[in-house]
Amino acid sequence: MKKISIVVPCFNEEENVVPMADAIREEFKKNLSSYEYEIIFIDNDSKDNTRELIRELCKSDKGIKGIFNAKNFGQFNSPYYGMLQSTGDATVLMAADFQDPVEMIPKYVAAWEEGYKIAIGIKKSSQENKIMYHLRSLYYKTIKKLSEVEQIEHFTGFGLYDKAFINVMRNLDDPVPFLRGIVAELGFRRKEIPYEQPQRRAGITSNNLYRLYDAAMLSVTAYTKVGLRLATFAGVILSGISMIIAIIYLILKLLYWDRFPAGMAPILIGMLFLGSIQIFFIGLIGEYILTINQRVMKRPLVVEEERINFDE
Numbered sequence: 001m002k003k004i005s006i007v008v009p010c011f012n013e014e015e016n017v018v019p020m021a022d023a024i025r026e027e028f029k030k031n032l033s034s035y036e037y038e039i040i041f042i043d044n045d046s047k048d049n050t051r052e053l054i055r056e057l058c059k060s061d062k063g064i065k066g067i068f069n070a071k072n073f074g075q076f077n078s079p080y081y082g083m084l085q086s087t088g089d090a091t092v093l094m095a096a097d098f099q100d101p102v103e104m105i106p107k108y109v110a111a112w113e114e115g116y117k118i119a120i121g122i123k124k125s126s127q128e129n130k131i132m133y134h135l136r137s138l139y140y141k142t143i144k145k146l147s148e149v150e151q152i153e154h155f156t157g158f159g160l161y162d163k164a165f166i167n168v169m170r171n172l173d174d175p176v177p178f179l180r181g182i183v184a185e186l187g188f189r190r191k192e193i194p195y196e197q198p199q200r201r202a203g204i205t206s207n208n209l210y211r212l213y214d215a216a217m218l219s220v221t222a223y224t225k226v227g228l229r230l231a232t233f234a235g236v237i238l239s240g241i242s243m244i245i246a247i248i249y250l251i252l253k254l255l256y257w258d259r260f261p262a263g264m265a266p267i268l269i270g271m272l273f274l275g276s277i278q279i280f281f282i283g284l285i286g287e288y289i290l291t292i293n294q295r296v297m298k299r300p301l302v303v304e305e306e307r308i309n310f311d312e
Contacts (some may be wrong), residue, residue, distance in 0.1 A: 002089045040066075120191075
């Protein structure tokens with residue numbers, strides 16, 4: 001019997017973990033009865049009752065497993081690490097808040113049985129805030145234009161991955177993994193299945209402006225050169241413009257010595273403008289250096305505090 005692993009990352013999801021486990025098991029009972037399931041909840045240092053609920057689930061069902069991180073290792077490392085711990089013939093990654101519909105799992109499995117190594121969900125619409133959805137659309141389109149690697153629009157990581165691709169992920173040994181980029185760059189032939197993203201079932205999302213910025217910067221620094229190239233081009237262009245303005249200014253001063261006062265305003269405006277440009281690009285280059293630093297340090301993806309129902 002083939003085994004399907006379901007990896008569910010959690011952070012303060014006490015209202016969702018039990019309904020999610022029940023929904024997954026019900027889906028297997030109704031539509032995937034010929035498959036064995038493995039549900040892995042990986043908790044990213046929740047501060048509520050999430051861990052106790054996962055423990056109870058693991059006690060009642062040996063097909064449910066738990067991994068408790070020693071601390072919060074971020075929105076990318078924890079799901080990625082959870083996928084690496086899966087033992088199924090295929091692994092499905094999905095969120096605990098029901099924004100990744102459980103009903104999509106049979107569709108992914110069907111595509112997998114057709115021969116696709118990867119089957120992913122593409123958000124064609126969303127019940128989330130319309131402004132956020134359009135901002136995400138703009139972000140995806142921008143990254144797609146800037147990146148030399150194919151990028152997948154409205155893909156969150158929700159999907160099924162054959163164990164062959166999971167082995168590719170294991171062999172990467174990447175301390176700063178960005179799953180969406182890895183799937184686009186290194187993934188096998190895939191099937192994209194559209195779906196409408198529902199609203200969060202319960203609780204408050206942990207995604208905030210800082211986390212969204214972190215995701216955007218990781219995709220920029222990992223898969224584009226445009227930031228560094230833009231800094232170079234901007235420096236050359238602005239230097240040329242500054243030189244032309246300086247020459248024009250000098251000529252006007254020489255021609256109209258008494259009627260053309262030098263003044264401090266143009267100098268201050270120019271200094272402030274060039275200074276702001278420099279600060280912007282120093283910050284952007286700093287993002288690239290930060291990504292390089294994280295990769296060079298080679299720290300572990302996750303440090304486990306406890307795991308449940310895993311065979312030794």
